[in-house]
Amino acid sequence: QIESTKTILYRRAIKCGNCGANTSPxxxxxxxxxxTLEILDEYAIEEFLQ
Structure with missing residues (x-):
């Protein structure tokens, strides 16, 4: 349950990986x-699986 909450926080507190601007999920x-911000969602999932 902790891990799934962490993934949700990653997705909701997203920042642009290119320019660092705060962005809406x-x-x-x-x-x-x-x-494109979808890549950051995938990165959060990959990190969660590892």
Missing amino acids: EDATCDSCGA
């Missing part, structure tokens, strides 16, 4: 630089 791309 619902956004598919960063408003500041246009980078």
Whole structure:
């Protein structure tokens, strides 16, 4: 249960990996630089599985 909560926190407290801007979890791309944010969700899941 702790691990699943951690994954949710990763997804909700998302920042753009390209420019570092705070972004909404619902956004598919960063408003500041246009980078795709779905990659960050996948990264959080991969880290959780490891």
